Amino acid sequence: MEPSLPIRIQFSQDSLYVLNICLAVIMFGIALGMDIGDFKSIFRKPRSVATGVVSQFFLLPLLTFILVWLLRPSPGIALGMMLVAACPGGNVSNFISSLSGAGIALSVSLTAVATLLCPVLTPVNFRFWAGILPETAGLLQSFAISFPEILQTVLLVLVLPLAGGTGLKALSRKAAGRIEKPVKYLSFAILVGFIGIALFNNFAAFRAHLAAIFVLVALHNAVAFATGYGFAYLNGLQEPERRSVCIETGIQNSGLGLIIIFTFFGGNGEMALIAAWWGVWHIIAGLVLAKYFTRRNPSTA
Numbered sequence: 001m002e003p004s005l006p007i008r009i010q011f012s013q014d015s016l017y018v019l020n021i022c023l024a025v026i027m028f029g030i031a032l033g034m035d036i037g038d039f040k041s042i043f044r045k046p047r048s049v050a051t052g053v054v055s056q057f058f059l060l061p062l063l064t065f066i067l068v069w070l071l072r073p074s075p076g077i078a079l080g081m082m083l084v085a086a087c088p089g090g091n092v093s094n095f096i097s098s099l100s101g102a103g104i105a106l107s108v109s110l111t112a113v114a115t116l117l118c119p120v121l122t123p124v125n126f127r128f129w130a131g132i133l134p135e136t137a138g139l140l141q142s143f144a145i146s147f148p149e150i151l152q153t154v155l156l157v158l159v160l161p162l163a164g165g166t167g168l169k170a171l172s173r174k175a176a177g178r179i180e181k182p183v184k185y186l187s188f189a190i191l192v193g194f195i196g197i198a199l200f201n202n203f204a205a206f207r208a209h210l211a212a213i214f215v216l217v218a219l220h221n222a223v224a225f226a227t228g229y230g231f232a233y234l235n236g237l238q239e240p241e242r243r244s245v246c247i248e249t250g251i252q253n254s255g256l257g258l259i260i261i262f263t264f265f266g267g268n269g270e271m272a273l274i275a276a277w278w279g280v281w282h283i284i285a286g287l288v289l290a291k292y293f294t295r296r297n298p299s300t301a
Helices: 013-032 036-044 046-071 075-086 093-100 104-130 134-141 147-171 173-201 203-208 210-234 239-250 254-264 269-296
Strands: none
Touching: 013 147, 013 173, 013 254, 046 075, 046 104, 046 210, 046 239, 075 104, 075 134, 075 210, 075 254, 075 269, 093 104, 093 239, 093 269, 104 134, 104 147, 104 239, 147 173, 147 254, 173 269, 203 210, 210 239, 210 269, 239 269, 254 269
16 A cells, blocks of 8 residues: 555535534435334345345445455545445435335335444444554554544434434424425535535545546445345345345445544545545446436336
């Protein structure tokens, strides 16, 4: 691995506050669309849910470590890849699933389960895999990282909004239904715009490392999608469920990754560029994959 490059990223404390709020609002919007019935998949089809959890929180971090070990990117880029792989599913996974002929109930259940598990599994996974390679372990130790604080951050921006949204829906389905779509669309638009502006403001740094970052993110994301689909296939899941696991594994919450990077890693440039470009690329790749799924078997869409 080559030494990390001193990439400068323009990102203020105010921007970090906005990103935290935006991600919390997105999770609140997702929760408004959830129903207790959506969680029945956990009990009716535990194998499907277990397949998605294992794919996302165990296989993807493992294969990411292998990818990093084989390709030997710089420690900063390697840490960025490991952090993205340790994050839970992304906020657009349910939307991509709805376009793909996937099992929506399973997709929603996996989103909820991953959000509840990630306060523990995200920091544990990241710390474990990043601590194996001497180069990434050295960079990890160079920052004052408090893993209990990472857990607290995840709880505040993901779990509490999820609880708030489901609580509001339990109290008043009418009120939740009225604001669900506006909140989802507005928060998603703000997040995409936020990442777009961040990339624009740091275009010089992004352009200088575009080739390496583009290839690595595209390859990493393809591994994630293939892992989800392949593992679901090996476990005997039906086609709609395979697509759900595929999408939940390939759409990662890079917004959470950015929050962790700017809160605990001083905005490390290489890590931030990996997470930010992943936030753009997984939407593009997810939409292409959805188109492929529906063309391959339109009757399931």
